[in-house]
Amino acid sequence: MADSNADLDAFRAEARTWLEDNFPASLKDKGLAPWGARQEGVHVDDDARAWQASLGAKGWGTPTWPAEYGGGGLTNQQARVLQEEMARIGASNPIPAVAIMGVTMVGPTILDYGTKEQKQRHIPPICRGEIAWCIGYSEPNSGSDLASLSTRAEDKGDYWLINGQKVWTSGANAADWCGALVRTDTSKPKREGISFMMVSMKQSGVTTRPIQLISGSSPFCETFFNDARAEKNDLLGPLNEGWSVGKRLLQHERASQTGGRGSGSGPAPKPIHEIAKTYVGTDEQGRLADLDLRGRIVEQVMAAAAHTLTTRRIAAEAKGNVQVSAAQSIMKNSATIVGQLHAELMIEIMGNQGLGWEGEGFSKSEIDATRAWLGGKAQSIYGGSYEIQNNIISKNILGLPETTQKG
Amino acid sequence: MAALTEEQSMIRDQAQNWTSSESPVKKFRDMRDGNVEAAFLPETWQSMIEMGWTGIIVPEAYGGSDLGYLTFGLILEETGRNLTASPLFASALVGASAFTIAGNEEQKQGWLPRIVDGSTIATLALEEGPRHGPEQVALKAEKSGNGYTLNGSKTFVMEGMAATALIVPARTSGKPGDQTGITLFIVPADTGGVSRHRLQTVDSRGFANIDFANVEVPAENILGEVDAGYGPLTQLLDRARAGMGAEMLGTANQAFDMTLEYLKTRKQFGQIIGGFQALGHRAAQLFTKKELVRSCVEAALTAIDEDADNTQELASLSKAKAGEFMHQMSNELIQMHGGIGMTDEFDAGLYLKRARVLENAFGNQAYHRDRYARILGF
Numbered sequence: 001m002a003d004s005n006a007d008l009d010a011f012r013a014e015a016r017t018w019l020e021d022n023f024p025a026s027l028k029d030k031g032l033a034p035w036g037a038r039q040e041g042v043h044v045d046d047d048a049r050a051w052q053a054s055l056g057a058k059g060w061g062t063p064t065w066p067a068e069y070g071g072g073g074l075t076n077q078q079a080r081v082l083q084e085e086m087a088r089i090g091a092s093n094p095i096p097a098v099a100i101m102g103v104t105m106v107g108p109t110i111l112d113y114g115t116k117e118q119k120q121r122h123i124p125p126i127c128r129g130e131i132a133w134c135i136g137y138s139e140p141n142s143g144s145d146l147a148s149l150s151t152r153a154e155d156k157g158d159y160w161l162i163n164g165q166k167v168w169t170s171g172a173n174a175a176d177w178c179g180a181l182v183r184t185d186t187s188k189p190k191r192e193g194i195s196f197m198m199v200s201m202k203q204s205g206v207t208t209r210p211i212q213l214i215s216g217s218s219p220f221c222e223t224f225f226n227d228a229r230a231e232k233n234d235l236l237g238p239l240n241e242g243w244s245v246g247k248r249l250l251q252h253e254r255a256s257q258t259g260g261r262g263s264g265s266g267p268a269p270k271p272i273h274e275i276a277k278t279y280v281g282t283d284e285q286g287r288l289a290d291l292d293l294r295g296r297i298v299e300q301v302m303a304a305a306a307h308t309l310t311t312r313r314i315a316a317e318a319k320g321n322v323q324v325s326a327a328q329s330i331m332k333n334s335a336t337i338v339g340q341l342h343a344e345l346m347i348e349i350m351g352n353q354g355l356g357w358e359g360e361g362f363s364k365s366e367i368d369a370t371r372a373w374l375g376g377k378a379q380s381i382y383g384g385s386y387e388i389q390n391n392i393i394s395k396n397i398l399g400l401p402e403t404t405q406k407g
Numbered sequence: 408m409a410a411l412t413e414e415q416s417m418i419r420d421q422a423q424n425w426t427s428s429e430s431p432v433k434k435f436r437d438m439r440d441g442n443v444e445a446a447f448l449p450e451t452w453q454s455m456i457e458m459g460w461t462g463i464i465v466p467e468a469y470g471g472s473d474l475g476y477l478t479f480g481l482i483l484e485e486t487g488r489n490l491t492a493s494p495l496f497a498s499a500l501v502g503a504s505a506f507t508i509a510g511n512e513e514q515k516q517g518w519l520p521r522i523v524d525g526s527t528i529a530t531l532a533l534e535e536g537p538r539h540g541p542e543q544v545a546l547k548a549e550k551s552g553n554g555y556t557l558n559g560s561k562t563f564v565m566e567g568m569a570a571t572a573l574i575v576p577a578r579t580s581g582k583p584g585d586q587t588g589i590t591l592f593i594v595p596a597d598t599g600g601v602s603r604h605r606l607q608t609v610d611s612r613g614f615a616n617i618d619f620a621n622v623e624v625p626a627e628n629i630l631g632e633v634d635a636g637y638g639p640l641t642q643l644l645d646r647a648r649a650g651m652g653a654e655m656l657g658t659a660n661q662a663f664d665m666t667l668e669y670l671k672t673r674k675q676f677g678q679i680i681g682g683f684q685a686l687g688h689r690a691a692q693l694f695t696k697k698e699l700v701r702s703c704v705e706a707a708l709t710a711i712d713e714d715a716d717n718t719q720e721l722a723s724l725s726k727a728k729a730g731e732f733m734h735q736m737s738n739e740l741i742q743m744h745g746g747i748g749m750t751d752e753f754d755a756g757l758y759l760k761r762a763r764v765l766e767n768a769f770g771n772q773a774y775h776r777d778r779y780a781r782i783l784g785f
């Protein structure tokens with residue numbers, strides 16, 4: 001929906017007043033640090049708690065979700081204005097982070113496929129940041145070939161009985177609920193016997209074991225279902241049509257990763273070429289002293305510019321509504337290239353200082369760059385790997401045959 | 408594709424229909440085989456004039472339609488697709504821009520209507536060495552009487568044999584490499600002392616070397632201020648680069664479409680070759696680049712239309728990115744066609760050759776990466 005400029009100006013004034021009244025000054029420019037990404041032992045102080053509560057009550061943590069289920073009911077343009085106003089005063093939106101996969105993936109999928117009753121039950125707690133979700137898709141023997149998954153859900157009359165193992169479940173140890181793909185019919189071809197189930201993680205049949213990543217952090221787990229249960233009305237979408245539901249969720253995931261939607265983070269980071277100047281120095285012409293590095297940095301900066309322009313072009317062509325579409329495979333791979341190149345260059349720019357792990361001798365921003373470099377390697381693996389995206393583009397967009405490629 | 412106005416869509420459709428029916432690649436091939444000196448066909452040029460393409464960026468007061476550079480880009484994309492040979496780019500975009508940027512009222516009135524009606528073919532005669540170097544101008548202009556005398560040479564002048572008016576950056580003070588001391592002159596091609604030498608280039612288009620021996624230019628043919636031509640020249644070059652980005656996008660897109668078509672029809676080992684993942688993935692990556700490049704091209708043209716502050720940055724981004732994609736795409740065009748791609752009878756070679764010429768014009772990828780970094784301050 002297009003808003004007139006006058007309407008947007010009025011909304012801007014409303015947002016500004018509301019933010020002035022509700023945003024605690026102590027949180028200015030703190031980003032998400034006060035929430036500690038839900039890690040155990042991080043104390044969330046009163047101001048952070050209060051800010052999350054008022055944002056959640058207003059629905060502005062999930063600004064474009066329907067107001068009747070606790071969202072903000074804003075248009076995309078209004079949401080952008082809200083984001084600008086929050087950035088202006090250094091305010092962050094903690095709700096997407098505390099909901100883990102709730103805001104970026106599960107919520108939009110419930111809004112797409114859920115019954116009215118399911119939406120009423122599951123959406124408002126996500127909007128308030130009270131309930132966190134994880135995604136249980138991958139299994140030890142089913143990664144890219146997800147449709148081969150074998151975790152079973154048996155119909156026990158008044159509940160579903162679930163057995164099997166998931167892996168790489170991000171945030172599973174902190175999550176309250178899991179959006180899981182399970183096999184509900186073993187007699188059918190692999191894609192046709194899968195259902196999407198909403199499973200409570202807070203039950204004795206579910207256990208999780210954290211996996212440590214190369215970046216040192218441990219945000220994901222192995223998840224075991226041993227006679228776990230799901231309620232009959234926690235099947236999302238039709239029985240045995242979970243493959244479509246699950247695919248839609250992945251499209252939402254891609255949309256959230258391609259810069260199509262943002263969640264108001266801290267102040268803008270320093271451009272990479274400015275950081276390079278402080279480490280590498282400049283020559284008499286003001287150019288970066290290492291000309292080979294300079295050439296590679298400018299390529300990355302130009303690739304990033306092309307990516308940003310394309311994100312904008314896609315949004316403009318969709319007339320303000322960022323669609324979930326096949327084009328997102330393109331944008332995911334482009335974002336991956338831009339992001340991973342950036343991270344590699346940052347380490348190279350810093351030289352020895354980019355090779356610290358922890359402790360003395362390295363600044364916080366240096367350690368962060370190193371960890372981001374390692375963590376960023378996952379970008380070409382999760383959410384459909386780089387190769388799988390290329391399969392999708394060649395098959396679904398270009399119409400090339402599926403012969404020696406699957407997925 | 409940018410959200411187009413109704414008028415823009417009409418022009419794009421017209422350009423698509425006209426190029427595919429009246430100016431397909433076959434036309435270009437015949438022209439090449441006929442060894443036409445002007446390197447375009449008079450009827451092609453005449454149709455373009457009649458369709459109003461020569462007035463797209465010219466203000467209405469001087470006989471144009473003032474539809475802007477993004478609109479011009481839509482046409483260039485289509486002529487690029489079909490390798491249509493004509494002075495459209497050199498005269499109606501670059502030549503006309505020189506006058507809208509730097510011309511005084513009298514010069515605009517004198518030249519622009521003639522560019523629009525086709526009686527003047529204007530072109531920029533800038534380069535003096537093998538690599539793009541707008542500040543390397545050495546061609547000497549010395550004051551004599553009321554005007555100037557020009558001595559020196561220009562190389563690789565686009566449509567150099569067909570042009571009737573040359574826009575000549577010349578050195579009025581300082582030395583090659585200095586940005587100040589460059590002045591822009593309008594030199595009718597039939598002026599005494601101007602001699603042209605046809606170049607037979609790899610892409611069979613109309614390039615010439617031009618010598619200037621004691622060429623007298625009256626003061627009223629100075630475009631803009633004496634010694635201060637570098638600023639308007641830069642503006643002019645950015646328009647040329649952005650426009651050429653659109654042409655390159657069209658050329659590369661056609662190469663992409665030809666390749667994709669082949670991947671869907673050619674069979675080996677009992678299967679369509681597009682089913683080989685090694686090829687399918689390269690096609691997917693090329694498609695991704697193609698979409699990224701379109702955004703850069705449209706952004707640069709739009710920046711010119713809106714007189715945006717970051718026009719220089721976007722012109723370099725567009726030229727470099729279009730060059731990178733077209734370079735890779737033209738190589739893959741040959742490779743993915745196998746042996747047939749190597750035959751002159753098939754069109755792939757025409758695209759490869761054209762690609763390298765466009766890539767080199769107005770600064771290659773390396774030039775624009777360096778410039779982009781300088782603009783950003785590193």
Ligand SMILES: Cc1cc2nc3c(=O)[nH]c(=O)nc-3n(C[C@H](O)[C@H](O)[C@H](O)COP(=O)(O)OP(=O)(O)OC[C@H]3O[C@@H](n4cnc5c(N)ncnc54)[C@H](O)[C@@H]3O)c2cc1C
Nearest residue numbers: 135136137138143144168169170378382383385387406407
């Ligand atoms: C940080 C991180 C977070 C994650 N979070 C979650 C989560 O929350 N929930 C969840 O369910 N999963 C999650 N995953 C799992 C992720 O979705 C899988 O890792 C991914 O689907 C790849 O599966 P795999 O690891 O089994 O690799 P494999 O599928 O075994 O792939 C191995 C290699 O083979 C390539 N390959 C596979 N098939 C093809 C093909 N047809 N054509 C060409 N190449 C192919 C792949 O691209 C890859 O390079 C996460 C992963 C990471 C790294």
